[in-house]
Amino acid sequence: MGNIQAPRGTYDVLPQDSAKWQEIEQTINRLCNLYQYKEIRTPVFEHTELFQRGVGDTTDIVQKEMYTFQDRGDRSLTLRPEGTASVVRSYVENKLFGQPDQPVKLYYTGPMFRYERPQAGRMRQFVQFGVEAIGSKDPAIDAEVIALAMDVYKSSGLKSLRLVLNSLGDTESRLAHKQALIEHFAPSIKEFCGDCQNRLEKNPLRILDCKVDREHPLMATAPSLADYLNEESSAYFAEVKGYLDELGIRYVVDPNLVRGLDYYNHTAFEIMSEAEGFGAITTLAGGGRYNGLVEDLGGPESPGIGFAMSIERLLLALEMEKVEIGQDRSLDAYVIAMDAASKKKAVAVVRDLRASGISADMDFTDRKMKAQMKSADRKQARFVVVIGESELESGKAAVKEMATRDQQEVAFGELAENIQKKKSLGE
Missing domain, CATH: 3.30.930.10 (Bira Bifunctional Protein; Domain 2)
Incomplete structure (x- = not known):
């Protein structure tokens, strides 16, 4: 199948x-x-x-x-x-x-x-x-x-x-025009398609909209509604x-x-x-x-x-017209975890960033750091937050701004505020 x-x-x-x-x-x-x-x-x-x-x-x-x-x-x-x-x-x-x-x-x-x-x-x-x-x-x-x-x-x-x-x-104008259309098309209605023949008595105005008979000479000379208003x-x-x-x-x-x-x-x-x-x-x-x-x-x-x-x-x-819309769907922060212990913290950091209105994502396939950095690049992340063993010990994550390559240490509790501030400066 x-x-x-x-x-x-x-x-x-x-x-x-x-x-x-x-x-x-x-x-x-x-x-x-x-x-x-x-x-x-x-x-x-x-x-x-x-x-x-x-x-x-x-x-x-x-x-x-x-x-x-x-x-x-x-x-x-x-x-x-x-x-x-x-x-x-x-x-x-x-x-x-x-x-x-x-x-x-x-x-x-x-x-x-x-x-x-x-x-x-x-x-x-x-x-x-x-x-x-x-x-x-x-x-x-x-x-x-x-x-x-x-x-x-x-x-x-x-x-x-x-x-x-x-x-x-x-209604009065329409009825007068309808009668005029019936009188106009009736003598030659057999030359028109089946749909037009069916419409003649019911709704002759629709004949003017016919795609099949649009070139028929009677179309060009049909009574205009403007004359019956x-x-x-x-x-x-x-x-x-x-x-x-x-x-x-x-x-x-x-x-x-x-x-x-x-x-x-x-x-x-x-x-x-x-x-x-x-x-x-x-x-x-x-x-x-x-x-x-x-x-x-x-x-x-x-x-x-x-x-x-x-x-x-x-x-x-x-x-x-070559008008581009729906373009700005970039990612604010990509959180990279270096090992299993860091991954637990990364899950919590991603949640906290999202709760503060910052779009955030992370790796869910246990890739190495280099592969995660490439993923952040593809997703056009503005910031990368790196968490490893030393970051867990110090209570600070490494925050890298991708456009400028600037990097600084930021306490976990201040990550959302730090990224939000940098975002607003760059906008």
Whole structure:
């Protein structure tokens, strides 16, 4: 029997890379705290019906990409393919709409699952960070959500970014545009793929997002949603743009921008990477306003707006822009024991250093001193603490600063304070 490997479309984050993930997660947590978004953690699997209702029957996600299974009670469950539906389900189930301060501002980070062809930055299990602000229809919150997304990328070190905006209008505008699209595509719908044919009556807007028929001449001449926005929708979109201008956030309006999920209306946006060599699919994050989703899942009228971004694609963009993150994971002190008696003392010294907030390590394979020194070098230890027979007798360890090669004797009880002081002088 051969070796067992990770399933297709999944991967391991190894220690040399996990520091990058941790740095990004710290950036996310710090910014969300500044913006006063609170973390929510929802189950990795939900009832399948949640995504059928919350994401939409006509979407590729529900039709083709979900990992769905029957449990032992013969219930249909699905590994979550995205985060918004779960967050809104929790908002309704836990009656967060009853809180005095609205909107309720939430964020999540965690694995999502979609059965699709794996490619760079797009896997079957991927990590998504997302934000939902539920309970306000103020255009200013739309601008805040977009600003938070841009801040995450900029704080991570990305520079080649492009924000693309569109308005999908309110229900009245959407219905008028939907009818126009049906009339536009219906005479030639047999020339389109099976998915588009199925979408014609249900959700013709999704035809514009089709990858198979993107070159069909009718795509270029399809009625634009911008022409069907009523006065209220146009005014709303103008306010969102006004707030973004006030925040100094540059954007491009693209009337063809369509979000892939059924629940969006009004503001829709995507953030692209313009980094060289990023590939054909340049979208880093996407989001928009959903004014009917809470009601669809059994709650009161509570408009919301949010976005989701893939952490893998953020890491890919950082790589393309040659931005180094997660670098400083160096070791403060490596403790070397010369013999068995010294090893007992070394174990205690390592514990005491760690208790004082100093990262410390030692040898666990009983190697000779020379091999231990090489290990300290490889680990880029700033200090080496040597303990042998004479050190045990004198009650002092030899502390060597690796950069300067300076060495001094320090009492065991003063090691932590001594190293801490030298560390702060060198920083």
